[in-house]
Amino acid sequence: MEQMLAEIDGLRDRLNSLRYLQGDKIAASFELEYTYESNRIEGNTLTLLETAAVIEKGLTIGGKSLQEHLEAINHAYALDYIKELVRDKVPFAKPELLNIHKLILQSIDNSNAGKYRNVQVLISGARYIPPQPYLLDEQMEGFFNWYLINKDMLHPVILAAEVHERLVTIHPFIDGNGRTSRLLMNLILLQHGYPIAILKGDSDNRMKYYQALEDAQINGDKSNFLQLVALNVKEVFIRILRILGQTDL
Template identity: 25%
Template sequence: MTEYRPPFTITNEILSNVSSISEKIGCITAISSLEAKPHLRKNNRIKSIHSSLKIEANSLTLGQVRDVINGKTVLGEKKEIQEVKNAYTAYEQLSEIDPYNIVHLKKFHGIMTKYLVEESGEFRLGEEGVFDGDQCIFMAPPARFVPQLMRELFDWMKMAQGDIHPLILGSVFHYEFVFIHPFSDGNGRMARLWHTAILSKWKPIFEYIPIESQIEKFQNEYYEAIAKCHVVGESTIFIEFMLQQIDKILDDIFVQLRGENEHLPEAVKKLLEVMEYDIPYTSRELMEKLELKSREGFRRNYLHPAVKLNLVRLTVPDKPNSRNQRYVKI
């Protein structure tokens, strides 16, 4: 019996992106240990969860997602809040995933869809399609074929992991998984989680790189790439798209790590250490965190240099002295 191989072509663009990503990962690792920065890790994980759920129409804001994860009361739909809790539980166990184990896939689908889906942790029994209004634009393979298709996909991954670069393998899996649509719900979330798990086994730093947030920025292009692959019958276009997005998100990580650069003034480094990303702070709150008394000293030594270096932004940039002014780490 011929072994199954998902159809795709390794193009020059794919090879170029693999080379660029590998080089950037090496540079990021040399600059700083991302794994050793808990604030950065947690913020990136929250971004991953918020973006992955937003792609699936979860309406909670980034701040609300952060509050749910931090155990605060959030006014919102019970289902959406549960989606956040489930996703956080799954992402927190990311390092425990064996991405080549189909039993792990079902287990983590059970975590991701707990209390939300009747067939949680099990392959779908019914037929699934993607609709644009009343028009079916894609029909997934019949449910009776799902177990066989998933076995073939995982068998191929196990066989190919030593020969095909993880960056390519992860993208192929992502597309094939979406095509098979093995679960009644949660397929997009699981595809993105598993893609990250595959990359994390190659380079653990990927646990803390929010690829999902980059996909969410280019959500239309993401679905267009998938649709084009459905038409041509292979995943090359999707591989190229995903590698482009991974390459771009690594540029953002460079910006994040600038705030940790040892060449920054000590006062600026201290300011950045007490700030979480995307959280607006008043000057009084920041002074309290830094245990400072002098407002002038705070502005001169801490705040103004950070703003000048484009590491902190003003929420009311046109009115620097506004009573409503807040400061956000970027």
């Protein structure tokens, strides 16, 4: 992992030296892909082109549910929100987390948007059982305390992955935990000058993602999940650099 992080930081430095070549269209393309893949992980069936049509042109896709349309639109709004937090250098705390979740579920489930759950939930297909609702306040307080203690101590990629895993393991919301956790992961990456991590939603990569999370939740082994996130960040760096003409990668 140390070597991987060193390689990632080398790629970050290389990209920083080429900032003058980067345009808004490159960022917009990766952000659209991220929205598509994050929703795809959760079962949204909009294609990448359909996601673009919904977000960029406001089109309605025949044969797709209203919820799938809202998931695409909401995720784009939530991504804009975390970019605003980065731009304005707003420290991450509970209000920001609840705002991210509220954006994810707006007009889908307004009664639960931006609120911790008050019922027990199960994760479909998983052995891990999230904590009972009466434990959430204490566990979320511990989550924020852990973040404050470690935010300046851990490598940003490890911090981002840890926050993602810890939040989705607590599973504080009735729905939208995965998308919210991935947005939080990317908020931290963006705060430290890294690109957004785009975890893939195809069947093979989705299963690797779920298995890595389950290894952490059931066995206490986070190594596969940390490796998965770090590798993803590295791959995104390489993709961007190749677009900018760095052919040696």
